[in-house]
Amino acid sequence: MNTLTIKIPPPLDAALADASAAAQVTKSELVRRAISAYLAGAKARSDQPSALELAGDLVGCFGGGPADLSSNPRHLDDFGRP
Template sequence: MNTLTIKIPPSLDSALAQASARAQVTKSELVRRAVAAYLAAGAERSAGPPSALELAGDLVGCFGGGPDDLASNPRHLDDFGRP
């Protein structure tokens, strides 16, 4: 097994010690699990903030009855902005 040395602030070390005691594992084991979980979740995370589609994806396509060419036909904007 390889060794990795990191520097952490005292408050994080204290929290890590408490969490490892609760889980009854070493601090190294707890950090290994945390890194593995982070990397596994990384495959599902996008590089930046979530897109509007990701946030409201379950709502896309839930409404019907509108024109099929709403996004592509400029005729639908003829009266846009007029009272």
């Protein structure tokens, strides 16, 4: 098993010591479990489709509006005014 050395502030170390005592595992084991849970959650989040993927068939399906609002300076007449 590889070794990883980190620096943590005293309050976090105290909380880690309390949590490891409550779970009756070493601090190292508790940190390993926390890292595993974090990485599993990150993988699950990355497997979820994006909003574009979910609504991709709707993107660009509406027409009739101006092609580009910035092409007509009249659209910016009240910009920045209360």
